[in-house]
Amino acid sequence: MHETDGRRSASRHHRVFLPVLAALIALAWVALWAWARSPYGRYLEHEDWTASGPAALLCRVVPAGDVVVPMVLYAAAWILMTAAMMLPTTLPLFNTFDRLTAQRPDHGRLLMLLGLGYMTVWGAFGLLAHALHSAVLSLLASVPTLAWHGWLIGAATIALAGAFQFSRLKYRCLEKCRTPLSFVVEHWRGHGQARHAFALGVQHGLFCVGCCWALMLLMFALGTGSLGWMLLLAAVMAIEKNVRWGRRLSTPLGVALLSWAVVLVATTHA
Template sequence: MDAPAGIARPARLRPGAARHRRVFLPLLVALVALAWVALWAWARSPYGRYLEHGDWLASGPAASLCRALPAGELLVPAMLYALAWILMTAAMMLPTTLPLFDVFDRMTARRPDHGRLLALLGLGYMAVWGVFGLLAHGLHELILALLARSPTLAWHGWLIGAATLALAGAFQFSRLKHRCLDKCRTPLGFVMAHWRGPAPARQAFALGAHHGLFCVGCCWALMLLMFAMGTGSLGWMLLLAALMAVEKNVPWGRRLSAPLGVALLGGAALLVVLHA
């Protein structure tokens, strides 16, 4: 049976799959290194404080906008945070989802709107991570408000870090983690199951968003570690990005979940021992 219009036959993907195995790891290293350099330069620029959210209202363009716009004290930090979060998630998650873009690129290569479909795929993927980032930002602000109102809780703030590490470690062993990880590790099957060709723009965006949901389901607990360690901590960002990329794309990556979970649980236990 012929493949639907605009979709290459699976057999044509095999040479590309071999090429992908040769190219992926060097490309992953290059992209992570580029993201590291860009974020390192940003962190040391006059606008480096925008990587964090506690200093946006102190001075500079953000403070001026907050004073000039209605509800600016709420809207401007949220917008700046969204931009910073999208950049960070793109730097961290793009290497983990390169196989999805690689498969979709080859499947739609004959279509005249090929470039637009790839852009919509990425837009749908990043939209899901953007929503997650706003929810995580709201949770973080709520915790900061609780710490500000409760001196006792602030004195024992290390408990929040230990709880975050323990949550991330325990989630590594959950059924949801492995179900979502399996979806992320089989991009060809995922695209074949969700891409039909009609209404291509809508389906490309929906495909990216659908894959983004599984990616969030797989990695949300690890991404929460960024809030415990500081969203401007570029070293931890690079380490987490590399771990998630290996877990999703390297043949033995699925076996990394359990040791990583044990390490995170051990870190939580160490924090308790040091502070108890």
């Protein structure tokens, strides 16, 4: 009986779960591609939110619209970008949790809560990154001397991402992300299922942010609307987390980023 249930679970896993998750990831990428090529593609860059178009109209109509509308639009863009870039890196986690909870009647709801917890953490990180980005832009606008040397911020961001590749925090968090079965066994209690499924997603999201935050900040230096850079960074993070030799990618990537920052500084001063 258990063997039959196991075969049914495996069949459902390959027939339903994997195609659905793949479709969600593909849909996120297609939506980003369509958005970037639409008349509203500038919103992906988080610039000119209130200058013109529908966003400007909403800013005038909605109370405190100059703050609320950009934040909502930014959150939507960031969550879409995170879904496209980060969900592929978490496939082993969802794969493990799907198999573990396959026999539960609320299986689908638990999977959604796991994903919601994970995306909540990345959404919070995105809002913090947006606030920091806005503060930097305001500082540049108010201090002309800094504006002339604004390129230093991009170089510093790239250098920070490179240096972080050598940190102990990076490797500690990366190990948690690379061992999803151990992570789920350690944190999943199976009682109070809905609450614990969401908490499991939050906990894994925290470790995921812990190992990838510096690489994600590169999007602010490279352009948050650049699909090419998104694809490249998503591939790098997926390899680091999911491929057997992925951990060995961290050091050469750090060297490459630090070298890039040095070249930027040298060529700009030349």
